[in-house]
Amino acid sequence: MQCFLCVFILQVTYKWLSYTLGVHVNQAKQMLYDYVERKRKESSGAQLHVTYLVAGNLVQNGYICHKVAVVREDKLEAMKSKLATIASVHVYSIQKALLKDSGPLYNTDYDIIKTNLQNCSKFSAIHCAAAVPRTLAEVSQAHTSAQIDSQTPNDMQVASVPVTNGQVPSTAKQASQQPKGIMGMFAAKSSSKSQDTHKETKPESKETIGVSTASSKPPAKGNTMSNFFGKAAMNKLKASSESEQAKEEREVTKPSVPAAEPKLLPTTTVEKPGKKTEPVKIQKKDRKSRAKRVDLSDNEEEKEAENLKKKRRRIKQPQSDSSDNEDGPASSISQEDRAPTPSPEPPPKAGLEPASTEASTGGKKRKRRRVLKSKTSLDDEGCMVTEKVFESESCTDSEEEFTKAKPASLHRQSTAPVKKDPKEDRRGPKKGAATASKANKQVSIMGFFQKK
Amino acid sequence: MFSEQAAPTAQGLLAPPSAEPSTFARAPVSTYTDCTEPFRLGQRSFSRQYAHIYATRLIQMRPLLEERAQHKWGSGIAMRKLCELQAGEKCCVVGTLFKSMQLQPSILREISEEHNLLPQPPRTKYIHQSDELILEDELQRIKLEGTIDVQKLVTGTILAIYGSEKDNGKFLVEDHCFADLPRQLPMRGPSTNHFVLLVSGLGLGSGSGESLLSMQLLVDVVTGQLGAEGEQSSAAQITRVILAGNLLSQSTQSRDTINKAKYLTKKTQAASVEAVKMLDEILLQLCTSVPVDVMPGEFDPTNYTLPQQPLHRCMLPLASTYSTLQLVTNPYQAEIDGVRFLGTSGQNISDIFKYSSMDDYMEILEWTLCVGHISPTAPDTLGCFPFYKSDPFIFTDCPHVYFCGNAPLFSSKLLKGRDGQQVLLVTVPDFSATQTACLINLCDLSCQPVSFSGFSADEDEGDMEIGH
Numbered sequence: 029m030q031c032f033l034c035v036f037i038l039q040v041t042y043k044w045l046s047y048t049l050g051v052h053v054n055q056a057k058q059m060l061y062d063y064v065e066r067k068r069k070e071s072s073g074a075q076l077h078v079t080y081l082v083a084g085n086l087v088q089n090g091y092i093c094h095k096v097a098v099v100r101e102d103k104l105e106a107m108k109s110k111l112a113t114i115a116s117v118h119v120y121s122i123q124k125a126l127l128k129d130s131g132p133l134y135n136t137d138y139d140i141i142k143t144n145l146q147n148c149s150k151f152s153a154i155h156c157a158a159a160v161p162r163t164l165a166e167v168s169q170a171h172t173s174a175q176i177d178s179q180t181p182n183d184m185q186v187a188s189v190p191v192t193n194g195q196v197p198s199t200a201k202q203a204s205q206q207p208k209g210i211m212g213m214f215a216a217k218s219s220s221k222s223q224d225t226h227k228e229t230k231p232e233s234k235e236t237i238g239v240s241t242a243s244s245k246p247p248a249k250g251n252t253m254s255n256f257f258g259k260a261a262m263n264k265l266k267a268s269s270e271s272e273q274a275k276e277e278r279e280v281t282k283p284s285v286p287a288a289e290p291k292l293l294p295t296t297t298v299e300k301p302g303k304k305t306e307p308v309k310i311q312k313k314d315r316k317s318r319a320k321r322v323d324l325s326d327n328e329e330e331k332e333a334e335n336l337k338k339k340r341r342r343i344k345q346p347q348s349d350s351s352d353n354e355d356g357p358a359s360s361i362s363q364e365d366r367a368p369t370p371s372p373e374p375p376p377k378a379g380l381e382p383a384s385t386e387a388s389t390g391g392k393k394r395k396r397r398r399v400l401k402s403k404t405s406l407d408d409e410g411c412m413v414t415e416k417v418f419e420s421e422s423c424t425d426s427e428e429e430f431t432k433a434k435p436a437s438l439h440r441q442s443t444a445p446v447k448k449d450p451k452e453d454r455r456g457p458k459k460g461a462a463t464a465s466k467a468n469k470q471v472s473i474m475g476f477f478q479k480k
Numbered sequence: 481m482f483s484e485q486a487a488p489t490a491q492g493l494l495a496p497p498s499a500e501p502s503t504f505a506r507a508p509v510s511t512y513t514d515c516t517e518p519f520r521l522g523q524r525s526f527s528r529q530y531a532h533i534y535a536t537r538l539i540q541m542r543p544l545l546e547e548r549a550q551h552k553w554g555s556g557i558a559m560r561k562l563c564e565l566q567a568g569e570k571c572c573v574v575g576t577l578f579k580s581m582q583l584q585p586s587i588l589r590e591i592s593e594e595h596n597l598l599p600q601p602p603r604t605k606y607i608h609q610s611d612e613l614i615l616e617d618e619l620q621r622i623k624l625e626g627t628i629d630v631q632k633l634v635t636g637t638i639l640a641i642y643g644s645e646k647d648n649g650k651f652l653v654e655d656h657c658f659a660d661l662p663r664q665l666p667m668r669g670p671s672t673n674h675f676v677l678l679v680s681g682l683g684l685g686s687g688s689g690e691s692l693l694s695m696q697l698l699v700d701v702v703t704g705q706l707g708a709e710g711e712q713s714s715a716a717q718i719t720r721v722i723l724a725g726n727l728l729s730q731s732t733q734s735r736d737t738i739n740k741a742k743y744l745t746k747k748t749q750a751a752s753v754e755a756v757k758m759l760d761e762i763l764l765q766l767c768t769s770v771p772v773d774v775m776p777g778e779f780d781p782t783n784y785t786l787p788q789q790p791l792h793r794c795m796l797p798l799a800s801t802y803s804t805l806q807l808v809t810n811p812y813q814a815e816i817d818g819v820r821f822l823g824t825s826g827q828n829i830s831d832i833f834k835y836s837s838m839d840d841y842m843e844i845l846e847w848t849l850c851v852g853h854i855s856p857t858a859p860d861t862l863g864c865f866p867f868y869k870s871d872p873f874i875f876t877d878c879p880h881v882y883f884c885g886n887a888p889l890f891s892s893k894l895l896k897g898r899d900g901q902q903v904l905l906v907t908v909p910d911f912s913a914t915q916t917a918c919l920i921n922l923c924d925l926s927c928q929p930v931s932f933s934g935f936s937a938d939e940d941e942g943d944m945e946i947g948h
Contacts, residue, residue, distance in 0.1 A: 091892075133934065148765045
């Protein structure tokens with residue numbers, strides 16, 4: 029032990045010695061004392077400064093206070109005389125230089141504890157039988173059961189909870205990674221690319237009760253909420269005109285997978301293989317209803333009606349794909365939510381809708397998808413006006429969008445004999461282009477005015 | 481208690497290394513029951529009005545108060561509701577107190593454009609000479625005057641008043657009474673010395689390192705690293721540590737980031753992240769050696785309204801692997817070794833402090849016990865969850881130890897109730913300011929402060945104070 033101090037060390041505390049040598053703390057204290065005594069007897073000239081720990085009773089404010097203090101050697105006797113009863117005295121540390129204050133003592137102790145966190149009570153004088161670290165399985169069990177307990181009162185949807193939470197075989201892995209996933213959520217600060225609305229797997233309209241507060245922030249403004257969900261949340265949604273993909277992905281992601289892990293989904297329409305998708309939403313939704321609300325908070329439309337509409341849009345999706353003519357009856361459903369309007373629906377507004385539509389389609393890809401959707405509204409002349417609305421915020425998709433825009437506008441002219449239609453058509457593709465170029469930018473506020 | 485046991489071997493470690501260092505086994509907790517069920521909120525819906533709390537509070541406490549009133553003023557007195565009052569008739573009325581205070585911060589006044597008022601600066605006390613007391617029951621309210629201490633009482637107290645209604649429509653109070661201490665179950669304490677350590681206000685993340693060494697000393701004493709053998713063996717009898725709130729310091733709140741533009745604060749981390757990491761390490765050290773109950777406080781990352789829910793275990797990944805770590809609610813209620821503990825992190829007491837003339841935390845603590853309600857000012861001035869079925873803050877039975885955290889000073893008192901109840905009242909001081917914790921002996925319900933200190937440069941002259 030002598031060698032430690034012979035080698036140039038500024039400071040040795042009993043704790044440092046105990047961990048370094050692997051001895052009981054009391055032995056370490058005694059070794060320090062022993063060393064001091066011997067060195068002083070030798071009077072080899074090296075000045076050693078010692079601090080002591082004194083503990084005892086002190087009358088203070090009318091109470092008998094048990095005082096524990098670290099004191100320098102020169103103050104030791106003074107302290108001892110103050111105490112009515114002395115409970116313990118021992119060497120706390122030895123250092124070569126005189127300490128002005130006890131800060132460095134703390135630092136030494138802190139460092140050595142930090143490096144020995146896992147067995148910090150190994151050399152202590154007290155052993156606690158109850159302090160046994162739980163095994164991973166127990167931890168996950170406790171975690172899951174706590175979650176289910178908190179989930180079931182919170183969630184009102186029936187299906188998802190037992191399906192995803194109750195999967196005991198995968199629970200261990202899931203739960204053990206869930207804490208990490210949650211930590212990932214807390215820790216990850218991803219740069220905000222323009223994210224758009226996150227998809228939601230099922231339009232759980234009940235979930236949206238608490239949604240109201242959040243953002244009427246346009247999505248491109250770098251939501252902190254999406255930061256909240258980690259880097260994988262950054263990828264853009266791809267507009268899924270494929271409901272099969274939506275369904276398929278739903279099934280794929282249902283067997284729950286660790287939340288924070290980005291997952292490449294086997295979708296046929298992945299045109300950007302590099303991008304990872306985030307099935308986070310499902311698990312998070314299932315795990316926490318709040319995540320769901322955060323999810324939806326990222327949508328530009330948070331009203332419950334809109335979510336109902338998303339439900340309807342989902343149904344409409346396959347129809348819109350197949351044939352435009354069939355859009356009529358389907359589109360009419362959406363009318364209930366909006367006042368019938370003869371005015372054109374501009375693509376900026378369309379930007380809002382497809383954004384949420386994209387969300388509702390449950391595209392597991394976070395890329396922005398272009399959604400072709402028909403809206404039928406009642407003209408002031410009583411004519412049905414069917415408009416194709418679409419929006420894409422991804423430049424790469426813009427070309428496809430144009431091609432689709434043209435047939436859409438043509439179709440529009442054929443279905444609805446309203447004077448304003450030509451105008452709409454012309455404005456439509458133009459706006460589509462404009463919005464395509466503005467893919468990563470904030471949705472214009474004009475969208476609100478044109479929406480009517 | 482500690483010191484006397486330890487004194488004989490005090491200087492034992494000032495000696496060459498001995499052969500066998502002794503290890504002591506931590507005294508096990510024989511029974512522990514967590515009674516925080518009423519304070520745990522499952523589904524939280526805030527769509528309800530707060531009036532329901534008052535309604536259920538009155539309904540629950542009315543029978544109690546009527547019994548007390550009859551006990552005090554005779555069983556022949558007339559119990560009246562406010563709607564049945566007749567002028568001049570001496571009767572007893574039970575109701576909820578409302579104190580209309582001129583200085584009470586009101587959000588309506590703040591946002592009222594007509595007044596063009598600046599928001600009121602925060603004060604220590606909001607009492608004023610012109611405050612008035614009004615008694616409300618289910619249907620009506622009436623102003624009170626007479627022998628009743630307007631300054632001392634606060635809104636939300638349920639009490640019974642005895643007097644008569646005067647011609648001017650006010651009620652002239654001759655006497656009043658509260659619910660008083662509830663019944664107490666007998667204490668089946670341990671036969672040997674078992675201690676519980678109460679600490680509050682660790683204040684991590686404050687950026688000032690003064691109390692860090694003291695905190696480390698505390699942990700070392702509890703885990704048995706510090707002290708000579710006698711002290712270590714005494715420390716082995718500490719069966720539990722309760723951290724009563726404010727584990728994080730107020731400076732971790734960093735509210736200024738709300739006002740800053742986003743681009744300035746994007747890469748900055750919340751101050752509480754570092755603080756929670758430090759807390760995790762400290763808890764890990766404690767948990768490897770002793771069962772710990774962690775209560776959240778005013779500045780801790782949990783909900784603001786009472787009852788505060790436990791901290792989430794994901795924030796403490798290292799410590800939560802140990803089953804000795806218990807994350808509990810604020811207020812906290814448990815039965816440890818047959819002794820019933822009930823306590824809060826201090827928000828209820830400090831709120832009453834602001835709106836009452838009472839100055840001493842111990843006095844307020846005792847007063848809440850006499851009134852029969854942990855926090856009468858909730859939800860008026862203290863945030864509270866809108867309960868409607870029952871008010872969980874009403875004392876159902878008398879605890880053996882009743883504490884509040886984050887008090888400015890340590891104090892303890894053994895209160896004896898009328899029906900033979902014995903309660904140890906403890907105000908746990910703020911550790912970051914006083915470096916003092918409380919040690920409670922479960923065997924005889926006594927309490928001792930324990931203080932820690934290091935040394936600093938400015939101690940060369942003058943006396944050593946408690947902590948610095």
